[in-house]
Amino acid sequence: MIEFTSAPSDAPPIISPTTGDAWELVVGLEVHCELATVTKLFCSCPNQFGDVPNTNVCPVCLGLPGSLPVLNRQVATFAMTLGRALHCRVEPSVFARKNYFYPDMPKDYQVTQFDQPTNIDGFIDLPDGLRVGIERAHIEEDTGKNSHLTNTAGGGGGRIHNADYSLIDYNRAGVPLVEIVGRPDIHTSDQAKAYVDELRAILLATGVSDAKMEEGSMRADANVSVRRVGDATLGKRCEIKNVNSLRSLGRAIDHEALRQIDLLENGEVVMQETRHWDEDAGRTRSGRSKEDADDYRYFQEPDLVPLVPSAEEVAAIDAALPMLPAQRRQRLAEAAGVAPESVALHVAKGLDDLAHAAIVAGADPDRVLTHTEHNLPADGAAGLDPVLLTRLVALELDGSLTATQAKTVLADMVTTGRDPESIAQEHGFEAMDTGDLEGIVDGVIAANPDEWATFVELDPSDKRTKKLTGFFTGAIMKATQGKADGRIVNTLLAERRASH
Amino acid sequence: MTDLASAAAIAAAVRSGETTAAAVLETHLARIDEREGEIHAFNLVLADDARRAAAEIDRRIADGIDVGPLAGVPIALKDNLTTRGIPTTCSSRILEGWRPPYDATVVERVVAAGAIAVGKTNLDEFAMGSSTENSAFGPTRNPHDTSRVPGGSSGGSAAAVAAGFAPLSLGSDTGGSIRQPAALCGVVGVKPTYGLVSRYGLIAFASSLDQVGPFANTVEDAALLLDVIAGHDPRDSTSIPGPITPVTPVLSDGVAGLRIGLVTELMGAGIDPDVAARVHAAAEALAAAGAEVAEASVPAVTYGLSAYYLIAPAEASSNLSRYDGVRYGLRVDAPTTGEMMTATRTAGFGDEVKRRIMLGTYALSAGYYDAYYGKALKVRTLIERDFAAAYQHFDLLLSPTSPTTAFELGAKTADPLTMYLNDICTIPTNLVGHAAVSVPFGVGDDGLPVGVQVLAPALAEPTMFRAAAVLEEAAR
Numbered sequence: 001m002i003e004f005t006s007a008p009s010d011a012p013p014i015i016s017p018t019t020g021d022a023w024e025l026v027v028g029l030e031v032h033c034e035l036a037t038v039t040k041l042f043c044s045c046p047n048q049f050g051d052v053p054n055t056n057v058c059p060v061c062l063g064l065p066g067s068l069p070v071l072n073r074q075v076a077t078f079a080m081t082l083g084r085a086l087h088c089r090v091e092p093s094v095f096a097r098k099n100y101f102y103p104d105m106p107k108d109y110q111v112t113q114f115d116q117p118t119n120i121d122g123f124i125d126l127p128d129g130l131r132v133g134i135e136r137a138h139i140e141e142d143t144g145k146n147s148h149l150t151n152t153a154g155g156g157g158g159r160i161h162n163a164d165y166s167l168i169d170y171n172r173a174g175v176p177l178v179e180i181v182g183r184p185d186i187h188t189s190d191q192a193k194a195y196v197d198e199l200r201a202i203l204l205a206t207g208v209s210d211a212k213m214e215e216g217s218m219r220a221d222a223n224v225s226v227r228r229v230g231d232a233t234l235g236k237r238c239e240i241k242n243v244n245s246l247r248s249l250g251r252a253i254d255h256e257a258l259r260q261i262d263l264l265e266n267g268e269v270v271m272q273e274t275r276h277w278d279e280d281a282g283r284t285r286s287g288r289s290k291e292d293a294d295d296y297r298y299f300q301e302p303d304l305v306p307l308v309p310s311a312e313e314v315a316a317i318d319a320a321l322p323m324l325p326a327q328r329r330q331r332l333a334e335a336a337g338v339a340p341e342s343v344a345l346h347v348a349k350g351l352d353d354l355a356h357a358a359i360v361a362g363a364d365p366d367r368v369l370t371h372t373e374h375n376l377p378a379d380g381a382a383g384l385d386p387v388l389l390t391r392l393v394a395l396e397l398d399g400s401l402t403a404t405q406a407k408t409v410l411a412d413m414v415t416t417g418r419d420p421e422s423i424a425q426e427h428g429f430e431a432m433d434t435g436d437l438e439g440i441v442d443g444v445i446a447a448n449p450d451e452w453a454t455f456v457e458l459d460p461s462d463k464r465t466k467k468l469t470g471f472f473t474g475a476i477m478k479a480t481q482g483k484a485d486g487r488i489v490n491t492l493l494a495e496r497r498a499s500h
Numbered sequence: 501m502t503d504l505a506s507a508a509a510i511a512a513a514v515r516s517g518e519t520t521a522a523a524v525l526e527t528h529l530a531r532i533d534e535r536e537g538e539i540h541a542f543n544l545v546l547a548d549d550a551r552r553a554a555a556e557i558d559r560r561i562a563d564g565i566d567v568g569p570l571a572g573v574p575i576a577l578k579d580n581l582t583t584r585g586i587p588t589t590c591s592s593r594i595l596e597g598w599r600p601p602y603d604a605t606v607v608e609r610v611v612a613a614g615a616i617a618v619g620k621t622n623l624d625e626f627a628m629g630s631s632t633e634n635s636a637f638g639p640t641r642n643p644h645d646t647s648r649v650p651g652g653s654s655g656g657s658a659a660a661v662a663a664g665f666a667p668l669s670l671g672s673d674t675g676g677s678i679r680q681p682a683a684l685c686g687v688v689g690v691k692p693t694y695g696l697v698s699r700y701g702l703i704a705f706a707s708s709l710d711q712v713g714p715f716a717n718t719v720e721d722a723a724l725l726l727d728v729i730a731g732h733d734p735r736d737s738t739s740i741p742g743p744i745t746p747v748t749p750v751l752s753d754g755v756a757g758l759r760i761g762l763v764t765e766l767m768g769a770g771i772d773p774d775v776a777a778r779v780h781a782a783a784e785a786l787a788a789a790g791a792e793v794a795e796a797s798v799p800a801v802t803y804g805l806s807a808y809y810l811i812a813p814a815e816a817s818s819n820l821s822r823y824d825g826v827r828y829g830l831r832v833d834a835p836t837t838g839e840m841m842t843a844t845r846t847a848g849f850g851d852e853v854k855r856r857i858m859l860g861t862y863a864l865s866a867g868y869y870d871a872y873y874g875k876a877l878k879v880r881t882l883i884e885r886d887f888a889a890a891y892q893h894f895d896l897l898l899s900p901t902s903p904t905t906a907f908e909l910g911a912k913t914a915d916p917l918t919m920y921l922n923d924i925c926t927i928p929t930n931l932v933g934h935a936a937v938s939v940p941f942g943v944g945d946d947g948l949p950v951g952v953q954v955l956a957p958a959l960a961e962p963t964m965f966r967a968a969a970v971l972e973e974a975a976r
Contacts, residue, residue, distance in 0.1 A: 059600075059601060059602050062827065063822050063827075064600065064601070064602075064828070065582065065588070065590075065595070065598075065600070065703040065704075065822070066580075066581075066582040066588075066600065066602075066604060066700065066701040066702055066703045066704070067602075067700070067701075068699060068700050068735060068736050068737065069737065070734065070735060070736075070737050071737065097818050099817075099818050099821060099864075101821065101824060101838070101841055103824070103826045103837055106822065106827065107821065107822045108821030108822050108824055109818050109821055166837070168826070295865050295866045297817070297818070297861065297864035297865060297866075297869075298864075299814060299815075299818070299864055299869075299873065302706075302707035302708035302738075302815060303704075303707050303737060303738065304737050304738075305737050305738060
């Protein structure tokens with residue numbers, strides 16, 4: 001259906017554990033996410049997770065004879081919003097029926113989009129600079145949920161094959177999904193995880209989905225293949241399903257790559273098929289083979305009319321787009337004069353607005369980023385007044401507070417919302433007199449003559465130098481009860497070492 | 501008032517208090533008692549429900565409430581229209597025991613207009629057929645000659661009106677399923693423009709072709725019912741938005757100055773000479789009334805039947821997938837879910853339904869889509885183009901409704917292709933979403949009714965009804 005091509009990558013190859021040969025991993029991800037609309041895709045039933053089974057249903061989402069679908073406009077807006085956030089073109093689109101029999105699907109066809117999806121041809125920029133292409137992001141309906149049960153305790157295991165009976169909950173049937181089909185531009189499991197993480201951040205930023213992998217409102221399937229480094233043609237791929245967390249995604253891809261490499265190195269072939277990740281066993285298991293998969297007999301859904309957004313509608317969606325993670329990284333990195341990759345965590349923690357505002361207000365970028373990365377929690381700190389943070393950093397820079405003291409003051413600022421000056425005063429934090437500090441440094445040196453003798457003899461490149469620097473700094477800090485400025489301590493230590 | 505009074509007359513008499521809805525109903529129930537045994541127009545007669553509804557109408561009239569334009573008029577509903585709490589079968593075993601939790605929009609509208617639902621009428625299973633012989637509950641017979649079919653698939657609705665069981669009925673028309681039985685039973689049958697009447701609650705056969713429409717003994721009654729059921733429904737995405745032009749006010753406007761074309765491609769091979777003669781007579785009547793009548797050519801209609809028998813089964817194969825035994829209707833138990841579905845569908849569907857599901861599945865299959873379904877869609881576009889060209893020169897077109905008069909039961913059941921040819925004149929209208937009406941226009945050599953078809957472009961029902969009224973007058 002989709003012609004897969006993938007340019008050679010500069011990602012590190014996988015080295016076969018048995019032959020030592022270099023293999024390239026090629027991964028394309030298909031991510032389904034449930035849209036957080038008030039009602040379902042084609043009816044006015046609540047779109048709600050966790051309710052009593054079969055209570056959020058009506059003739060339309062149960063597919064009762066004679067019922068007809070009507071497109072929820074909020075779904076269209078959310079889907080187009082996501083498309084624009086993924087840099088896609090929004091095109092006039094039509095709905096199609098994907099026909100196959102399955103008891104959790106009320107009509108025994110799924111309304112989806114086929115050859116004319118709503119969003120096409122976009123990309124996601126990952127923090128490390130990798131750009132992953134987006135083939136399409138289309139609207140479709142979710143299915144109900146089967147539970148396979150047995151009459152005897154301990155049997156069945158939730159699988160249809162050995163169940164005595166099944167129960168179906170149609171609350172999820174007709175819940176709106178967007179399927180985001182990524183291009184196979186991913187070459188390591190870490191990149192795959194970063195891609196899903198970034199997509200999740202985009203979904204949350206735009207508010208179109210709550211993107212919870214554990215609750216199934218975001219589900220990732222991975223198309224995995226391997227080829228020898230240098231090969232132009234792609235290997236046969238397997239689609240890995242049933243991956244319920246980022247960690248599982250990484251494990252599943254790594255496992256599947258090694259499985260395929262092992263097959264190919266033993267002269268066997270990779271069968272194109274769906275495989276299910278078994279988290280407990282740490283392996284993938286064969287599902288149904290694509291060769292004898294159903295022919296879905298796609299055709300245009302005659303009960304719906306095409307979705308044709310006006311230029312004004314798309315412009316309004318663009319205007320309403322919030323700042324996206326990649327833009328946030330760019331903005332903060334530019335202000336701080338660092339690489340975007342290095343501020344990913346600040347953005348992920350939601351502290352980039354704070355850091356950016358403080359830096360723009362004149363605070364030292366290095367100190368600000370240290371605080372937002374290490375000293376501030378993701379929850380609760382976003383509301384901190386950037387002016388106060390700027391003042392705190394100024395106190396550090398002029399030597400009024402040591403780094404350790406600043407950290408303590410900052411923690412109090414988050415909980416109380418008060419200004420750094422009065423908190424510092426309350427704690428009795430005053431910069432230590434350099435003369436006092438010199439005496440303490442000399443005292444610590446005198447108390448540890450053997451260590452000092454070793455330290456001064458070492459070549460600065462020797463690994464032990466760092467360790468001993470830490471030893472002396474730690475001892476001095478302890479002696480000053482953390483009141484010493486770490487940078488001054490380092491300067492004093494360096495002076496004494498040089499003058500030895 | 502006679503027991504075969506028109507719907508318009510009944511409504512007027514009930515509203516004025518000249519008679520009661522209850523009295524009208526009893527007259528019709530008595531007729532049903534008398535002849536339903538031999539006709540079998542109904543899958544279900546709703547005598548008790550109807551009596552309650554009639555009493556309610558009479559009570560409201562006594563209270564001075566305006567109960568609507570169909571006050572106390574008995575109406576028969578094709579059994580593929582959902583009725584809340586009342587079995588709706590599509591004349592199929594597969595829906596055994598199913599009671600819909602909701603009314604079709606058209607049912608809501610006729611009831612809100614004061615009509616009394618008297619029963620659910622027989623049809624070819626899932627509306628697939630041209631004789632009502634494909635019903636799982638046995639065939640309906642033509643009231644004019646019970647050895648003959650009433651046509652189909654809305655044979656029960658046509659027969660109910662022809663037999664005087666109800667002055668009005670609703671049918672559905674996917675390829676001629678209202679017009680052909682109307683012709684064979686000697687009543688008026690209308691296929692409205694696609695999207696004019698809501699499909700919500702019409703159990704789908706082929707979604708892009710299906711349309712609900714009226715049966716009546718007179719053109720005026722058909723207009724009255726169409727005006728009640730037409731109009732936008734937010735529950736049907738294919739429903740035409742905006743206000744609609746009612747047809748009743750223009751019924752007596754005549755055809756003077758209208759350009760009417762006799763479709764040559766629908767007058768040749770396969771059309772019985774006595775039927776063709778009646779169509780020519782109709783053309784003369786229209787000319788006599790002041791229309792400019794000439795021959796028209798719509799070349800691509802000759803491919804209509806072939807395109808239809810790919811498109812309609814393709815959609816049906818998907819629409820009928822939901823009858824899988826999981827949620828409602830028949831279930832034949834089996835060891836696995838897949839086997840249960842197969843067993844249920846094998847037992848629940850009749851031969852013609854299975855035939856069309858297989859045809860449609862094949863037409864949509866990978867590797868065959870372009871050659872079959874895809875090509876049929878192109879033909880559909882060609883037919884649209886040819887109609888558009890014809891309507892550059894004509895306001896309306898004229899043709900036979902059915903190539904023959906009513907045929908004997910069993911005459912065509914052995915050969916599906918012969919049966920399919922019944923719809924050769926009616927199918928093109930569905931493919932392009934236009935409107936058409938069948939009006940009785942005398943009898944054939946066998947003394948059985950002949951219908952002539954007036955075709956109109958989309959939303960030209962008012963013009964179409966003017967011609968229908970003139971033909972009705974001329975046939976008198």
